[in-house]
Amino acid sequence: MTWIMDGSDTRYVCWLNSVAGAGKSTVARSVAHWAADRGILGGSFFCSKNDSQQKDARLVIPTIAFHISELDIAFRQELVSVVRHWDGIDLETPSQQLERLVIKPLLSIGRRSDPLLLIVDALDECTNEIARRELVSGFLSIPHDLHTLRVLITSRPEVPERETFQSVLSSQWKDIILHRMDRRVVDADIRAYLNAKLISMVLSSPISGDSTTKMETWPPEHLLDQLVQKSAGLFIFATTVCRYIESPGDRAEQLLQIASVSESHNEGEYGLDHLYRRTVSSAIENLPDSKVNDLRTVLGTIILLQHPMTLRSICLVLKMTRRRVEGMLSRFHSVVVVPSDDRDFVCLFHSSFRDFLTSNTRCSNKCEMEWCMNSRECAHAKLFVSRLHVRPAQNHRSICFRLIDLMRDAFSNSHAGTGEKDVTILMPYSDDGILRYACLYWSDHLSFVSTHDTAEVRIVVDLINAFLSEKGDIWLSYMGKDTDTFKIGVQSLDTIYEWGAKLPGPFKLHDWTTIARTNFTAMALLENLS
Structure with missing residues (x-):
């Protein structure tokens, strides 16, 4: 937080970047709450591929300008004057929007003594690469007169963002690579999260006959240690594990399945592949090919939609009954969010599951029986995850x-x-x-x-x-x-x-x-x- 409060630091922009699932959005939301409590959060925009407006980079600056206007009356008056004489705001480039909707009004009202923080989370979720470049370029061009303005951008290290930042002198911006932070600090946070979540699910939703009640301690320390190690510094692994354990079944047994897998198993890209393979193989176990094909159709539709659909809409498109679709998706409780109200949107818990299902190499013919030699002809072919690979x-x-x-x-x-x-x-x-x-x-x-x-x-x-x-x-x-x-x-x-x-x-x-x-x-x- 020192960078935000230090008005003498001329690096107005901080780029927090990391691989999927490292906790970038968690950090962004935590910083936003911290700044809001202190009255220095100017505005924020949390991008998402799952929403047509949240994936539109042209809406970032107008949204942030509106947020600032709610915080500062003088800014609001300047903004109203600009908007009143400017048609087609949404057609302008993000850098032009930034100049007219944020920078000029801020310059007009004079210097602030307190910091003003702007947050753009998950910029890589916006689909227009040119607009993303424009947005980053605009932020990197903030004049020195606005020395208390701070901009936090989070994203994966994708080409548009990386090239745009690297085209500017490093003295003008600060970067934090989340997955390279001290693992001891990250592991301690993940351990605390897992421990609290696992205790909470047993206390809030006890299940009669669940073997967790027979354990001396829950969760067992040695299994907790193994989960932290397998998380490999990725919060998404920890949160997905908790959703998997919380799904119907014996919680202790499901925890044991995830935690005790042989270290010889390759955890895969982002440390999630084994967990996703376990989820998929459990879901398709003993299912005939026709049922697996139906599952692939439903999941393939959900992960490739340009905007989330309601459960009712998905049923209409696929010409399937609600009961049939819900029955299939119930097998994926840990990775797909299925609302109880069929008028709410069905969406993925995290975009990394989309990456997994659409990858030839990750969603591959690797048998999940740890003692198996992974032969294509093994007796466990019905568990092969590639049966659910989405093309x-x-x-x-x-x-x-x-x-x-x-x-x-x-x-x-x-x-x-x-x-x-x-x-x-x-x-x-x-x-x-x-x-x-x-x-x-x-x-x-x-x-x-x-x-x-x-x-x-x-x-x-x-x-x-x-x-x-x-x-x-x-x-x-x-x-x-x-x-x-x-x-x-x-x-x-x-x-x-x-x-x-x-x-x-x-x-x-x-x-x-x-x-x-x-x-x-x-x-x-x-x-x-x-």
Whole structure:
């Protein structure tokens, strides 16, 4: 905290970076609470791929500016003056937003004696790399007159952030690499967390017959030591272990399974691979291939969505009953958050599980029976984790197909050429966000579909051409119903056009795409001029 309070330190920006699961967001939230208690938290933005707004880097600065305005009345007056005379704030680059919405108002109200801390957490979760670079560049260009301003940015050490920071003299910014901190300090924190969490789950939710009641001490010291060692300095390992132990079953037995695995097992990238393999192999044990395929479909949909869906929406897209989907996801309690209310979002506990499932090398044919020699032909082939490996291109294609089918069903009572107000939406889609998701994001899923396999390309092109010729006008009518969807409609047409431009040989998207793109772009220009 010294860096925040020391006004003489000219390094206004601190980059806290580390691998996934090291606890960056935990640190960011702790610092935010600490600063808020002292009245020096100017604003914060916690990025997330799971939310369309939280993954938009163009919303970071407007959000932070709003937070500062709630803290400082003089700043609020300056900000109101800026906003009143500036249209299209959300269309400007993050560095331009920072200059006009934060820096100039702060300079106008004069120097502060107290620090003012801004926090941007998990910047790498924002999907627009150019905007991320712009944002970092803007923060690194803060004028020296704002000597009490401090900016904490956390992210994985991804290329956009790393290159942007390294392009500036190191004297202008401070970096902390979380996974290189003193392991003794980190291990002590993880041990305290595990001990408190394991005790809490037994006291708050006792289970009759659970073998934890037969132990002299809970949790056993030697098993706690082994868990800390296996965490390898990663808080996400510790939190996921606790969720695994808390899932249905004998808690003591589940703790023993995780803690007592032979050290010869490779824990894998980020220290999580063994835990994820154990979770997956337990979930698919004794399941026939058809059930595993269903599981892969459900998980593949959840991890590749551009925005989280409710349980109800997932069931509609997959055409599965709620009971069936809930039954499958109950096997993944430790890694997937499934709300009791089917109107709440289903999401991953941590993005590292997405990384694991989509990796050829990590989600691989490694038998989880520790005495097994890992042969492909071993008797435990049904436990092979690779049976649940998600192939992004194939799953994106499947999601795209399902969304197109859903839109055709939803618009089945409408006809091409109807006006925006005349679009009829078939139940059960009219009262659920699933239709909005389908209309906004089907083209994004299409962009991930491979154009190299001729047989598959033919199927995809035929389906898209049929949809666009039959329901394309109705889809655009839906997209034009408000300003936000209209802007995304323009982007969607660009995405479809760019994917079509990569098609091989004789394959071609319907001429409707080019015409609609031209018309929609022209409408967008007129909208900006008006």
